[in-house]
Amino acid sequence: xxxIAKPTKQQLDWHELELGILIHYCLKMYxxxxxxxxxxxxxxQNVRWVGNEDGLAPENCWATTNAGDARFxxxxxxxQAGVGDPDGRYYWPAETxxxxxxxxxxxxxxxxxxxxxxxxxxxxxxxxxxxRSVGRNSNLLLDMAISRDGDFQDEEQFRAFGKLIRETFxxxxxxxxxxxxxxxxxxxxxxxxxxxxxxxxxEDISExxxxxxxxxxxxxxxxYESACIGHKRIVPFESLTAAGLVIEITNAVGRPARRDVxxx
Numbered sequence: 001x002x003x004i005a006k007p008t009k010q011q012l013d014w015h016e017l018e019l020g021i022l023i024h025y026c027l028k029m030y031x032x033x034x035x036x037x038x039x040x041x042x043x044x045q046n047v048r049w050v051g052n053e054d055g056l057a058p059e060n061c062w063a064t065t066n067a068g069d070a071r072f073x074x075x076x077x078x079x080q081a082g083v084g085d086p087d088g089r090y091y092w093p094a095e096t097x098x099x100x101x102x103x104x105x106x107x108x109x110x111x112x113x114x115x116x117x118x119x120x121x122x123x124x125x126x127x128x129x130x131x132r133s134v135g136r137n138s139n140l141l142l143d144m145a146i147s148r149d150g151d152f153q154d155e156e157q158f159r160a161f162g163k164l165i166r167e168t169f170x171x172x173x174x175x176x177x178x179x180x181x182x183x184x185x186x187x188x189x190x191x192x193x194x195x196x197x198x199x200x201x202x203e204d205i206s207e208x209x210x211x212x213x214x215x216x217x218x219x220x221x222x223x224y225e226s227a228c229i230g231h232k233r234i235v236p237f238e239s240l241t242a243a244g245l246v247i248e249i250t251n252a253v254g255r256p257a258r259r260d261v262x263x264x
Contacts, residue, residue, distance in 0.1 A: 135234025
């Protein structure tokens with residue numbers, strides 16, 4: 001059998017470049033308003049992928065990034081695509097996706113196979129992914145495997161997941177809408193010490209993400225510090241009891257504004 005020469009890496013790189021130029025030309029010519037999932041690097045309207053299929057966004061996942069930084073091809077250096085750039089030119093929130101069945105299931109969990117119902121993620125596992133995606137300023141895209149007859153046989157899983165979210169984030173201990181920041185601080189006091197499971201922060205992003213760093217203090221002691229808030233930030237605590245919390249904005253571009261804060 002005649003040996004067939006394999007293309008070199010340089011040839012593959014050139015092929016990818018030529019294909020990208022062709023796709024970019026066709027989009028500009030025929031669909032200039034198209035929004036593309038991981039489209040050509042130079043296309044200004046790409047949908048940004050977080051870089052994994054585990055329902056996991058980076059701890060700080062900025063909604064903005066730059067052209068050419070919204071693609072991920074599986075290599076470690078491009079994992080930065082999931083983080084974004086707080087000073088990025090384009091508003092491209094990251095898409096954080098995952099199958100509703102574990103990766104041990106057929107097709108890595110994305111495709112349906114009979115007798116694999118036991119491989120569905122439990123609602124508590126999905127809640128953890130929700131906190132690590134939606135709760136990190138990202139969007140969670142949860143797949144539902146379709147059976148051969150076109151039915152969605154894992155519906156109960158989604159109902160249980162939705163019920164758990166409502167139970168977890170309804171009835172906050174305390175919530176403040178449009179909090180007024182005094183010296184970039186917002187304080188929440190309780191009538192008595194409370195066990196805190198989640199602290200939910202939302203930034204007013206109508207003028208962009210202006211908050212660049214923040215920290216949370218419980219009864220005057222720092223208990224959490226990070227950078228990005230954005231549309232929503234859910235901060236989980238394993239064992240925290242406090243009579244009051246203070247949220248400090250430690251770095252911002254322009255005047256920071258909060259949409260609301262809530263404690264659960």
